[in-house]
Amino acid sequence: MPATFSSSSSSSESSSLPSSRSTTPPSDIEQFCKELPAYQAAAHVFLPIASSARVLRSVFEKHASEDCLGVIFANSTASLLCAEFTSGAWTAMHLSIGNDLDVKYFLSTAFSNQGLFDTQPHALSTGLTSARHLLLISQASLRSIVSVSVADGNATLYILERPSFAFPPLASTLSFSHDGTVAQGNVPTLEEWERVWSAWDLVTLQMIPQEMLHQKPIDLRHKCLFYIGHIPTFLDMLLSKAIGGLPTEPKYFWNIFERGIDPHVDDPNHCHNHSEVPEKDEDWPTLDSIIVFRNNVRARLRKLYLDLQAGRRAFTRSIARTIVMCLEHESFHIETLLYMLMQRAGSGTLPPPGFTVPPWEVLAEQWNSIPLPSSPTVLVGPATLVLGHHDSEAEDGLPGVSENVKDHTFGWDNESPPRTVQVGAFKAEWRPVTNREFETFRNKQAKGVVDFPKSWVDEDGEVKVRTIYGPVPMAIAAHWPMLTSYDDLSAYAISKGGRLPTEAELRLFLDTYDVGHEGGANIGFRNWHCVPATTGLEAYDGKGSNGGVWEWTSTVFDAHEGLAPTKYFTGYSTDFFDSKHHVALGASYATVPRLGRRTLRNFYQHNYPYPWIGARVVYDV
Template sequence: MPNKSSFSIIDIRKNKIINENFINEILDGLNSKNSIKSIPTVILYDSRGLQLFDQITYLDEYYLTSAELNVLRDKVDRIIEYIPDGSSVIELGAGSLRKTKLILQSLEKSKKNITYYALDLMEDELIKSLSSLGKFSNVQLVGLLGTYEEGMDFAASLPEDVPKMIMWLGSSIGNSSREEGAEFIKSFQTKAMNPGDLFLIGIDRRNHPDKVTIAYNDPKGITAEFILNGLDHVNVILDQPLIDRNDFDYFARYNEDVGRHEAYYKAKKDITLEYTSPSDNTKMTINLKKDELIHIEYSYKYSKEECFALFHDSRLSHLESWPDPDSQYDLHLIYKSPFYFTRNVESQGSIPTVEEWKELWKSWDTVTMTMISRELVLERSIELRHPFIFYLGHVPAFLDINLARYFKEEFTEPRNFADIFERGIDPDMDDPTNCHQHSTVPDEWPSYDSIISYRDKVRQRIISVYDAYKEKVMPRSLGRVVWMTFEHEAMHLETILYMLIQWKNTVPPKGVVIPRWKASLDPVPKANLITIPAQTITLGHDDNESADDTDPLSLPFGWDNERPSRQVTVKSFRIQSRPITNGEYLDFMEKTINKGYPASWIPVNPSLFTYKVRTVFGPVDMDVARNWPVLLSQDRACRYAEWAKMRLPTEEELRSFYDLNEPQLDLSSNIGFSHWHPVDVPHDKNVVQTVGSGWEWTSTEFSAHPGFNKSKLYPGYSSDFFDSKHVVILGGSWATHPRITRRSFRNWYQRGYPYMFCSARLCQI
C-alpha cells in the first residue's frame, strides 16, 4: 500500500472573491473597438480546464511535455547539483506535478533538506496533485493557493538567507509576449530573488510549423475542448450565461514570422452578447460578426538568440541549458548575480548613467569585499603590482582627483589620499627598477575602514554631479571626466581579477553560483582558416578632447590612442576561426618537450605534463578547461605560432577579421561576466568566435600613430608605454565591461607579461 503524502496548503490570495477588475478585463476585451477582441488566457484554467490540459500533455502530438520529461530524466541529477541544501523551491503554475516529481525524487535521493512550494489557482487540483507525490523524508511539500503575482510576493517574504529556486516549466512563458515575459521574470528577479537564487525555465523552440500546428490542434479534439471550456468558465465568472459555446469554433494558426501559435474563438454566425451588471442592472451589448475572431491564447516559441535576449532583458545570468534528444525544447538554468552589465552597444563610449555606476560599484564591491579577506589586503599576488589595498584606494582617488580638478575644488578628505593613491606601477619586466612616474609608496598604508569610508564619500560626490545636471545638459568636458573615470574603474576591475586568480587565498565571489564543472575529454576540431579579402579599414575614431560644447553626449568618447581616425590598407590573409586552446598548447609543450607553461596554469606533475587551470573558484582539471582559450603572454603565443608555422595577426588584420564576423556582442558571447571564467571555443569548426573569454594578442607594437596627441586630462595614459616593449591587444575577456569592447578601444601589455586574460589566434604565413 503506497505511503500517503504529507503536505500543507497556504492560501496566499489577497482577494478571495472574484475580482471586479477581472470581470471588467473580460468585458473590455470582448468589447474592444480598436483591435481584435480577446478574453484573458487565465480563463482556460478552471478545474476542468486543468484536467483537460493534463490530458493534452499525454498526447503524442503535444511534444512539449514529453520533450521536457526527456530532459529531466536525463539531466535531473545535474540540475539538482545547483540547488543548495536548505533551499526553497517555488514552482509557478504547478499543475499535475508529473514532471516535478522527477526533481523532488532526485532531491530526496540527494538527502537535501528542501521546502517545495507548488503555486496554483485551483485548490481541489492543487490538493489532488500534491496527494499524488507520495511521502518524502527530506522534502517538505507546501501548496500555495494564489496567482503568479501573489506567489512573487510570497517568495519575497521568505528569509533573505534562504536560497531559492523558481521553476517555470512547460513553456508557460509562451503565453506572454516576449516583452511581457521578460518584464515578468525581471519583476521576479527584482522583487523576490537575492544574489545566487536560481530560475529554472522550460522554453519551446521555433520548431517546424507543422509540428507546432498539430501540437495545438490534436485529432482527438481535446485541445479544442480545452479552449471551448474557457467560454463556460466565463459564464461562471460573470455569474450569468453571456456566451453559448455552441456558437463558436476553435480556430488556431501558427504565425511563423513572429514565432507564435495563436488560438481564437471563431463566431459561427452573427451574434449579440448581452451582459447585465449585478450592481445596477445596466446592460452591455456586444456584437460579433460571422467569422469574427476572439483571441484567447498565444504560445510564443523562442530561438536561441531570443532566449538569450530574454535572459538579458530579465537581467539574469545564464548557467546551463539542456535540450531534449530531438532538439525541440530546452530547460534553461539562470540565476541572479550580484551585479549585471547590460550590453547596449549604442551607449559605448558615451556618458554612463547613474544606474551603470551603481552596477559597476556592485561589481567592484563583490570582487574587493567578498573575494579578499580584509585581514589580507596588504598581501600582493604579483610582485610587479602593488598590494590589494592600493587598488581599494586608487579607484576612488582617481575619480576624486579628476572631479576636484574639473570643478577647481578641494580633494575629498583625507586629502592626502590623492598623493598616496593617484597612480600605480607597471615596471619593466626586464628591469623592474625602470617604471613610469607613480605615487610614492607610503611606509604604512591607511586603514581598511578609512579607505572604505573615503570610497563612499567619493561615490556620493559623483552622484551629486549627476543630481546637479538633472535639468540641464552636462558640458562635454565634464562628460569626458565622468566617462574616463568610469572606464578607469571598469579596467581596474579586470586587473584585480587577474591578480586574484594568481593568489592562493582568493575566496569565490559571494552571490555567484559556482559552476558544476564538466570534463571536455574530446578536443575540439582544428580551427578553420578564414580568408579575409584585401580591404581598406578605419582604425580609431575622431573625438576632440578640448571640445566643450553641449552637443548630445551620445557622441562617442575615446582615449588618446583611439584618435584620430585613420585609414589602413589590409592585404588579403587567412586567420583561424577561433583562439588557441589549452589543449592545443599542452600538445605543443608535449611535442616540443617544452616545460614553460602559461601563468594561467598550475603545475601538478610537470614531468608528465599535468596541469590545472586557474579560475576565481580555484584550480580546475585540464580535462575541464581543455577547450577553453589558453591565456598566455605574447612571447609564449609567438613560440607556439613559430612551432605551428604560423604568425600572430597585426592590429589591422585582427580588426578587419572582427569587422567581417560581427555581431561581436552576441548576447551569448562570454564578456561582461556572462561567466566568471573562459568557456569552450565552438565545437563546430564552421562557427566563428570573435570577442569573448580572453583578449587577443596582435603583433603590432603599441606606439604613437600619425596624428596622435597625448591626453591633457591623463597625459601618461598611453605615451608612458611607447617603449617598444608593449603590444596592442584587442577584443575583451570574460571580465571586460561591455562598454570597453567598443570597436575603437585598444588595450596593451608588455610582450612577456603573463597574467592578464589574453589569448591568441593565428594567421597563415
C-alpha cells in the same frame, strides 16, 4: 506597473533546494562541484512565445526558489506549443504587465531535469536562437548557469539565477542626457555607475579576505589595499580637474593612491611615474577609512549628476569625457584586479558570492561536443579598413564643440583619429590557441624553452588551469583559449609556420566573424571563466565567439598621426610608447560590455604573463 498572475489550476510550491552559492574556497573543488545541485531547479516554466525582459524578470521573481529557476524557451515558431510542456504536470499561467497583455506560459514544480544534463550533451552555440535567448536573459538581469536542448531540439532549457550584479547589452544601456531627451552617446547614467560599483565592491570587499589586503597576488603590482583606495582617488582627482573644488578628505590620499605601477617585466626597477606608498603595513590607511572616503567621493559624483540635470552646471565635453574616463578606468580595474586575484584562487581569494559555482563536469561534456570547423583556417582580406574614430580631446574646448555632447561617443586618446589602412590577404585560424594545444606544444617542441604558464598550476604533478573558483583539471579546460604572454603565443605560432596577426588583420577578422556581447559572446560576466570558441561553423556563416579573451596582436603600441595625448589622465598612452607593449583587441569574460567597443585598444608588455589574453595564428598567402 506591477505584474498580475493567474492560473487555470492550483499547484503546490516545491520545497527549496540547498543553496549552492559559494562563500569559501573548497579544499577539493572537483568533489565539491560533483555534489552541487546547481543545475537542479525546484520549479520550471515554459515560455512558448517571444517574451520581453520584463516578462522573464516577473516570472522569475514569482516562481524562483533559492534565486534559481528552470526556464524553457521555444527555439522557433514551429515549436511554440511543445506538448510535453503544456499538459500533464504543467499548469497554464497568465501574466499581465505593461503592454504585454495576457502572456501565457506554463509552470511545473514536478518536472525533473535530473537526467537531461547527464544524457544529453548540449553543444553550445552562438547561433541566432541562442543569441536571442542570452540577450533576453541579460536584459532581465539574470544569468544562465547551464543549458540543455530539450523536446528533440525544439526548445532549450536554461537554469537561471539572479546574480549579485549583471550587465545588460549595450543596446539596452542608456546614455546620460542632462535634459531628459534620448541620447545616442556613451556617457554613463548613475544607474550604470551603480552596476559598476556593485561589481567593484563585490570583488574588493567580498572576494579579498582580510588577511590578503596587505598581500601582493603578483609581484609586479601593488598590494590589494592600494587598488581599493586608488579607484575613488582617481575619480576625486579627475572631478576636481573637470569642475574644480578641493580634494575630498583626507586629502593626503591623493599622494599615495593617485597612480599604480606597471614596471618593466625584465627590469622591475624601471617604472613610469607613480605614487609613493607606505613601506610598512601599519602606515597604510585602514580599510574603514578608505570606505568612508569612497562613499564621500561617490556622493560628490551623484551631486554632479543632480547639478547637471537641474541646469546648475553646463554639460560640457570636458565633464562628459571625465565621467566616461572614470567609469571605464574603474571597469578596467575590475578585470585587472581579478586576474591578479586568480593567482590566489583556492588558496586565499574567495569565489564570487551570488554566482553559482559552475557544474564543471556537465559543462565539460557539453564543451567536448562542440563541433570543429570543417577547415582550421579561413581566407581573410584583402580589404580597406578604418581603425579608430573621431574623438579628439584637443577639440573639447572649441566653440561649437564644447557643449556638443549628446550623441558623441567618447574614448581614450589612442582610439582617435580614424585611420584608413589597407589589409592584404591572409589566412587565419578560426579559433584561438587552446590550453590542450599549448600543452602539447610545450611538452614537445618547446620543452624547457617556454616557461610554465601563470594561468596554469602544478598540483602534485597534475597540470590544472586556474579559475577564480580555484584550479580545475586540464580535461575541464582543454578547449578554452590559452591565456599567456605574447612571447609564448608567438613562439607557438612560429612552430606552426605562422605568426600572430597585426592589429589591422585581427580587427578585420573580428569585424567579420565575432558576434560580440549581444550575439551571445562570453563577455560581461556571463561566466567567470573562459569557454571554448565557437567560430568557424558553416551553420552560422563562421560567426561566433572566441571564448571570452582579449587577443594579442603583433602591433607595437605606439603613437600615430593625429593622436592628441590626454591631459585629463596624463601619460595614459604615452608612458607606454616604449616598444615593449603590444596592442590587444576584443574583450574577456570579465570585461564590462562597453569596453568591448570596436575602437578600444588594450595594451600589455609582450612578456607579461598574467592578463586574460589569448591569440590566434595567422598565415601569409
